[in-house]
Amino acid sequence: MSLAIFDLDHTLLAGDSDHAWGEFLASRGWVDPDAHRRANDRYFAQYQAGQLDIREYLAFALAPLAGRERAELDALHREFMAARILPMITASARALVERHRARGDRLLIVTSTNRFVTAPIAREFGIEHLLATDPEERDGRYTGRVAGTPCYREGKVERLREWLAVHRETLEGSWGYSDSHNDLPLLQLVAHPVAVDPDEILRREAERRGWPIISLR
Incomplete structure (x- = not known):
């Protein structure tokens, strides 16, 4: 049994759940639509360019969750899943996950998008293990701040190493799937890195290193 590690946005999803959540909040009037969209x-352009200040971005992204009743947030997320996320899940993405499941591999999603947004998506794929940026909670409500290390770039590696130690897992024979050059620190750790519909930087690196390049679109 090997570990199969999946990025989420633009990898298992044919789109970006974090950006889509912001768009969804704007469409529902939870935030100022024009200012929030801008x-x-x-921030999405900065992420694509590898120039994102993750702490600054998370202060923006988590602010709309702060102080809200959890039942209200969960109800909104169910709408979000139906309207925005399920259309992003391709048959090819589901098939890839199922191939690894059928082999007996342990499945893990590692994503920079926060756990509130991504935990229901992981459940949709039937993937138990999720490493995501964790929003801080106090008295059953989100504070708008981050708990622990953001799961981004080198932070993904840090969080993964912690997870491996806790679960007594290794990267021997492991697989890693991502679309983004931001995940190069993680892809370089796994035994079988795979570029999925990659951005240009990751495509060039994958071609240079002889990594497989696949499409799930």
Whole structure:
């Protein structure tokens, strides 16, 4: 049994759940639509360019969750899943996950998007193990701050190493799937890195290293 590690946005999903959540909040009037969309698009462009200040972005992304009743947030997320996320899940993405499951591999999603947004998506794929950026909670409500290390770039590696130690797992024979050059620190650790519909930087690196390049679209 090997470990199969999946990035989420633009890898298992044909889109970005974090950016889509911001768009969804704007469409529902939870945030100022114009200002939020402008900031959301700006941060997304910075992420694509590898220039994102993750702490600054998370202060923006988690603010709309702060102080809300959990039941209210969960109800909104169910709408979000139906309207925005399920259309992003391709048959090819589901098939890839199922191939690893059928082999007996242990499945793990590692994503920079926060756990509130991504935990229901992991459940949709039937994947038990999820490493994501954790929003801080106090008295049953989110504070708008981050708990622990953001699961981004080198932070993914740090969080993964901690998870491996806790679960007594190794990267021997492991697989790693991602679309983004931001995940190069993680892809370089696994035994079988795979570029999925990669950005140009990751495509060039994958070609240079002889990594497989696949599409789930």
